Amino acid sequence: GMLRFITRRLALSVLIVVLSVSLLFGMIHMIPGDPASVILGPRATPELRAELNERMGLDRPFAVQLGRFLGNVALGDLGEDPFSRRAVSDIVFEQLPFTLMLVFAAIGAATLLGVPLGCYSALHRGSWLDRLTAILSVAFIAIPSFVVALYALLLLSVKQRWFPAIGAGETGNLADQLWHLVLPAFALGLGWVGYIARLVRASMLEVLEENHVRTARAFGLPERVIIGRYALRIAILPTVTILGLGIGTMLSGALFAEIVFSRPGIGKLLYEAVMTRNYPVVMGSVLVTTVFFVASTMVSDIVNAMLDPRLREPGGRS
Secondary structure: OHHHHHHHHHHHHHHHHHHHHHHHHHHHHOOOOOHHHHHHOOOOOHHHHHHHHHHHOOOOOHHHHHHHHHHHHHOOOOOEOOOOOOEHHHHHHHHHHHHHHHHHHHHHHHHHHHHHHHHHHHHOOOOHHHHHHHHHHHHHHHOOHHHHHHHHHHHHHHHOOOOOOOOOOOOOOHHHHHHHHHHHHHHHHHHHHHHHHHHHHHHHHHHHOOHHHHHHHHOOOOHHHHHHHHHHHHHOHHHHHHHHHHHHHHHHHHHHHHHHOOOOOHHHHHHHHHHOOOHHHHHHHHHHHHHHHHHHHHHHHHHHHHHOHHHHOOOOOO
């Protein structure tokens, strides 16, 4: 059952990636402006522009361009950057680790804070801390990440000088890189603390009323065993799904943190590529981001299926 479930999810993920990339490929080509004119400048001759368009494959019909791109992707070729003449895959995978480090730090910190807060609020329903958690959760969710990033930069870095303001830290110095990661991860993950806390609280309250939890209490099991083994394992299922979506969402949301804190990353790379009409780098960045988004969702589904065998059957997921 588990192998069949993974096979279905993998096939569906591949289909989603192909459809998403095809749609984005079409949308990018609808953006006004001539890439050759942007790359070569306004004084370029028509011959030079035609030569560059031919080299980039932009002189061919859209269907041919799309088929050629997907075929090259299947062979591991993401194209060539027309500015630097470097392989797009090299450029993208140079920037990707910075973004992944930021995303996993943000989602990890949000989970470590949100899950205990949600559990405590559910176990102490109606207490002052439960009400305070509810207020803070809504406030965290409502504040956009770029606003948090700007205020964190101004207050904690520029004014107080507690944290570095820009950059990703010295290459090879892990401690310095982690220190530069604190503020961007805080800005990116703060809203998710509220999401996770509210979701865990709601799920935990529902699970605590189920029969198997009441039966465990009737048998006199310790409360910590009931909460950890019988309640939290089921209550965490919606959170696992949200975390899978959160990783993919943060890959796009990391753009603001990377710009505000002048960090390298795939979000900043994608922004600069769009502004210069650099189609190969745009498509390479979008493709890699889409793959990680779909992969994170697929992994969350598989983890959910491992925790709850009912989800492995077709139609078992509501």
